[in-house]
Amino acid sequence: MKHLEETKKLLHKSSYFYIITAGMDGNYSYVNQHYADQFAYVHKKLEGQPYHITMHPDDCETCREVSEKCFANPGILFPATIRKHDGKGGYLYTQWEYRAMFDEDGTPAGIFCLGYNITEFVADRLLLNGARNEIREKAGLLNKVAFQQSHLIRAPLTNILSLAAILEKRTDDKQLLSLCHMILDNALRLDREIKGMVGDISSAQ
Numbered sequence: 001m002k003h004l005e006e007t008k009k010l011l012h013k014s015s016y017f018y019i020i021t022a023g024m025d026g027n028y029s030y031v032n033q034h035y036a037d038q039f040a041y042v043h044k045k046l047e048g049q050p051y052h053i054t055m056h057p058d059d060c061e062t063c064r065e066v067s068e069k070c071f072a073n074p075g076i077l078f079p080a081t082i083r084k085h086d087g088k089g090g091y092l093y094t095q096w097e098y099r100a101m102f103d104e105d106g107t108p109a110g111i112f113c114l115g116y117n118i119t120e121f122v123a124d125r126l127l128l129n130g131a132r133n134e135i136r137e138k139a140g141l142l143n144k145v146a147f148q149q150s151h152l153i154r155a156p157l158t159n160i161l162s163l164a165a166i167l168e169k170r171t172d173d174k175q176l177l178s179l180c181h182m183i184l185d186n187a188l189r190l191d192r193e194i195k196g197m198v199g200d201i202s203s204a205q
Contacts, residue, residue: 004101004112008032011114018094018115021101022051029110038117041087056083056091067111070100081118093122161187 004021011017012032019032028046036046039054046053052060059082066080078098083091096115103109161184168180 004099007112007114016116018096018113018117020051020113020115021110022113023110024108026051038092039084042085054084056085059083066098067100070098070111071108074100074102082115092117093119157187157191161191 008019008021008030011019014032014034016034017032018035018038019030020028020035021030023029027048027050031046039046042054043049051063055063062080062082066078069078070076076099080096080098082094082096084094086092094115095118096113099112101109101112164180164183164187168177168184171177171180
């Protein structure tokens with residue numbers, strides 16, 4: 001318990017970390033100044049209040065499960081992500097490490113928790129995941145377009161080129177030859193454009 005008391009003193013006025021302890025009755029037995037200030041709107045004096053009054057109801061079970069692990073494994077820290085009321089109808093995301101506390105006789109005395117606010121990190125991660133999903137969707141669309149241009153369009157275009165070349169070799173009619181040349185010239189230009197677009201799509205991925 002001595003090292004836990006030293007940690008509490010060291011970080012009592014931390015502007016970054018939360019430190020709380022809860023007794024075996026499930027009530028706060030200590031909160032540092034940062035935690036007290038952050039959740040003062042819930043209760044002016046949190047000590048003695050139930051630990052769950054600051055959190056999302058669905059996360060109470062997480063606290064219970066992590067606490068059980070702590071008592072089953074003395075001296076080991078266990079992580080937990082807990083949502084806390086933000087006082088505006090929403091929630092803050094907080095990351096914690098729990099450790100069981102025992103008195104001098106080895107009797108369970110409560111839970112020590114060290115935590116910090118990760119709301120911005122969670123928001124950034126959600127935005128990143130959204131961007132990744134959008135990129136995957138666009139990549140799928142680009143692949144579809146590339147396939148259509150490469151196979152569905154170029155296949156009949158190749159046939160047109162072949163037929164125009166055969167026709168060109170089998171006629172002496174100058175007017176028909178002129179038409180064949182025009183067909184071949186435009187088909188080749190179209191083929192180059194399609195190749196260029198497929199290349200651009202491939203390099204963009």
